[in-house]
Amino acid sequence: MAKDMTLLWGPGSPPCWRIMVALEEKGLQGYNSKMLSFEKGEHKSAEVMKVNPRGQLPSFTVGGTPLNESIGACFYLEDVYKSQGNKLIPDCPKEKAVMYQRIFEAMPLMDKMAIVVYYDYKVPEGERHDSAVKRNKETLTAELKLWEEYLQKTPGGFLAGKTFTLADVVLFPVIAYLFRMGLCEKRYPKLAAYHSALKDRPSIKTTWPPTWKENPQTQDTLKEIVSTESSGECGFSRNRHYIAVFP
Amino acid sequence: MAKDMTLLWGPGSPPCWRIMVALEEKGLQGYNSKMLSFEKGEHKSAEVMKVNPRGQLPSFTVGGTPLNESIGACFYLEDVYKSQGNKLIPDCPKEKAVMYQRIFEAMPLMDKMAIVVYYDYKVPEGERHDSAVKRNKETLTAELKLWEEYLQKTPGGFLAGKTFTLADVVLFPVIAYLFRMGLCEKRYPKLAAYHSALKDRPSIKTTWPPTWKENPQTQDTLKEIVSTESSGECGFSRNRHYIAVFP
Known part of the structure; x- marks a missing residue:
């Protein structure tokens, strides 16, 4: 089929x-x-x-x-394909509510990440401003802080609670991409633990990006994205914006 | 409940x-x-x-x-509340596919509209560029052309076909907002017909924005958004960006 x-x-x-x-x-x-x-x-x-x-x-x-x-x-x-394979929408109304909320919060997370990672790609040279770059990074930092808190407040190991749902299908690739771009695991320990716990799930492992398998080296684009309350030890990278598209 | x-x-x-x-x-x-x-x-x-x-x-x-x-x-x-009130997801797999596609296309449509309507609100004064304003308008025009074509290609009067679905729930308010902001009905006749056909549906009429009822006058913010293939007669507005928030 x-x-x-x-x-x-x-x-x-x-x-x-x-x-x-x-x-x-x-x-x-x-x-x-x-x-x-x-x-x-x-x-x-x-x-x-x-x-x-x-x-x-x-x-x-x-x-x-x-x-x-x-x-x-x-x-x-x-x-x-509701009755085929794994059920991806939970029965519990509260878990459903959290799942639908997180799925659509993927959009602000992705938008805020993309404007940091692809600034030079998205904004023509004559329209770039250091003030915008600084603000975009602060906005992404505030957004990531929310996600770190979500994982802290929602027990169960998955984004909506105790079961793997569409929220994880939608968000895991974004979170994996953040770490691929150099997000510091020490500064975002809940996101890092989530990433680590899910990366060997068969559906994820089978579909892992082939270019990442060939070259497992992470980028340093997001190294400087700091959680304001963190005392992590990741080093700052040079102030450069990576222009590659999904490297 | x-x-x-x-x-x-x-x-x-x-x-x-x-x-x-x-x-x-x-x-x-x-x-x-x-x-x-x-x-x-x-x-x-x-x-x-x-x-x-x-x-x-x-x-x-x-x-x-x-x-x-x-x-x-x-x-x-x-x-x-699947079995309560009106069913908003169709049974036909093809209609389902169109519905899910349109629902998530609301995001590019809204993003492209918002950066035109709220440019001065979103972009600090020192970071504004006429080149960006021009590009944003062209991008919105291309996006609106897609939606005009969708309505042309999908018979049945609703976004996913013959029945009112979640796609209409999600998109109607956006389309109504475009016309409120002055989008020209003559240049976007399919969107205008859709808007006109649905505006008296009970769920929509009951929830019509009270500020729009008090002041039915449309804005002229989007008057200058031109369909490239259109020969409509709407007048151009002065080159001004409206800074109000959901007026």
Whole structure:
């Protein structure tokens, strides 16, 4: 049944990765899969633009219908294949509420991360300001502090509580990306423990970005993102903004 | 059962409005409701910050659990009150796919609208650039063209097809807001027809922003957003950026 699904994806992209995790969790192996290169600009190729006119990866179709929005795709897979594979929406109304809240908080987290990591890529040279760079970093730091607190306040090891849910499918790739970009484990111990506990889950391990397997070295882009209340010991990196796209 | 829900909201805010529409559709009247003022900065009040540390409206709780993310709240209400009121997720897998795709495309649409409408509010004075303003408008124009095409290609009168779904709950307030901000009906005839057809639906009419009822006059902020293929006749406004928050 996964044969009518086609995923065009780029390695290391959290939105691409989360669809792959959802497909694994629902036992939907055997879909058509093609890895494209952001570096080569393949996300702007005709093949992608036909399905995804915004020129982004993932480009995902089910039975020919575009379902490129990655969180929407995860919801769809859980909805249509409810009784197959792992159940990703909990029964408990309170856990449900926390799950839906966290899933949609992925957007502010990703937006605040992206404007720090991709500042030079997103903002043309003549429009860049040190004041904006400083503010963006402070905004990301405040956002990360919220997530560190969420994990502290929600016992159970997963984002919505005691079970692995769509919130983990959606957020794990973002959290893994933060650490790939150099987020300091000592400064964000709850996020680091969450990352460490989930990274060997079969759906995640199987879909781990191939470029990260080839080169396990983390970047230093987010080394300087400091938790204000932390006394961690990670070193500061030079004040440089990494321009690569999902390296 | 709606008595354990509390909604703090601001008039005219699409995220606030969509929760109100979802509550009506699910027959969940009788929730605790309090209108706050963006102009008075009440979205940064202690009452809001306690529930929503990002200092935003809506602030929504169910049984004391924060569920501020408005689209997440709509999903939650449909999930927990599945058999009550109107069914908001279609059975047909193809309609489901279109619905999930459109719901999450609300984010790029809202982001691209917000950076045009709130440019002066979001960007400090020393960091503003005419080149960015121009680019933001072009980006919004391209985005709106997509939505005009979606309505053209999807027959049935609703965003996902023949039935009113969560996609309409999520998107109608955004589309209404675009027209409130002066989007030209002649240039976006499909969006205008959609807006016109749905505005008298009971869930929407009942929750229509009270400030819009008091003052039905549209703004001219988006008058200059032109569909490239259009020959509409709306007049251009002066090149000014409206700084009000959800007026």
